[in-house]
């Protein structure tokens with residue numbers, strides 16, 4: 001159905017709608033942590049509670065601590081990273097999310113607490129606290145979170161990563177939609193975003209992400225597979241490794257899917273895949289779509305393997321291995337290490353080990369925000385032909401970037417501009433669209449594309 005020329009709003013921190021207002025507590029014009037406050041009928045709800053969980057201390061706006069409910073679109077850190085901080089303050093309002101989002105959030109944030117030096121009991125306290133306030137929500141099943149208010153909420157599939165949702169909020173006066181992160185229609189594991197919407201009431205406000213709003217083309221499945229095959233052949237010929245900064249959530253499943261496809265056609269491309277994070281095994285076991293890519297013998301290997309020196313195929317590095325050991329493997333290995341942003345976590349030590357050597361490849365399968373370490377490394381690939389290698393500062397050391405730097409934008413899990421415009425075109429009767437979670441350039445480009 002065609003839209004009746006919605007007003008497009010960019011970079012505005014506060015947007016009124018009938019009976020309330022939406023405020024971007026952060027993420028109004030960046031792709032960093034996002035947190036949106038919905039004030040409605042005397043209540044406040046947070047849509048997402050993003051923060052960098054490695055920041056010490058994690059700082060959250062005051063409004064977050066006073067919210068009457070939290071609605072989580074999906075389990076990426078820039079959407080859930082502030083939850084442990086809320087829990088330690090005694091926060092006890094309900095947190096609504098899909099089962100998969102809750103499962104990944106529990107595992108991923110537990111891992112962050114461990115990496116931040118937390119003890120087993122801290123992780124247990126976090127999991128227990130989250131379980132206490134978590135309320136599981138099914139897709140396309142409207143519910144009313146507050147007994148005395150006529151506020152109806154529905155989670156719809158958003159593609160992007162497993163469990164990801166767009167969230168619809170309906171009152172007698174208003175209909176709102178929060179896109180969450182919108183995936184491209186081509187992701188084999190996460191699936192496509194919802195494209196069927198009720199037409200019983202106009203949308204007063206659609207709050208929409210714009211991460212790749214200024215990107216036109218996307219890689220096709222065939223292009224992804226060809227690029228991946230080429231990367232593996234090159235790494236094998238040079239006897240190097242491929243390191244993938246990714247958080248084992250979402251994109252890693254998609255990557256394994258494509259690896260499966262290309263090795264089925266050409267078994268010389270079969271290389272061991274190491275999931276170098278404690279999350280790897282648990283996510284593999286807990287999320288059926290990933291388990292489906294591993295046959296029974298593979299799963300058996302997964303559950304007993306923790307030594308990359310002995311096992312072929314897909315395995316996890318359960319203990320914190322010395323990254324030097326991975327570099328010394330004589331067979332080309334694809335090493336997936338958290339976290340995707342390259343700023344913190346185990347990926348930093350992997351990069352220190354692998355970046356200085358030209359036989360290695362660093363492969364980015366996730367969007368890297370401007371200013372991030374990942375984006376800096378990608379921009380350095382242009383200067384690699386020069387005699388002196390560019391350097392990147394990691395853990396206060398200047399590390400030369402001689403490894404080959406590659407990207408697979410087709411796995412970025414964010415729809416590009418045509419996908420975002422198509423998502424809007426499926427929505428009937430929109431009055432206003434407010435863009436957020438994107439740079440100014442991405443928002444302006446998307447706003448232009450959405451304007452009649």
Ligand SMILES: [Zn+2]
Pocket residue numbers: 074076160181
């Ligand atoms: Zn996301």
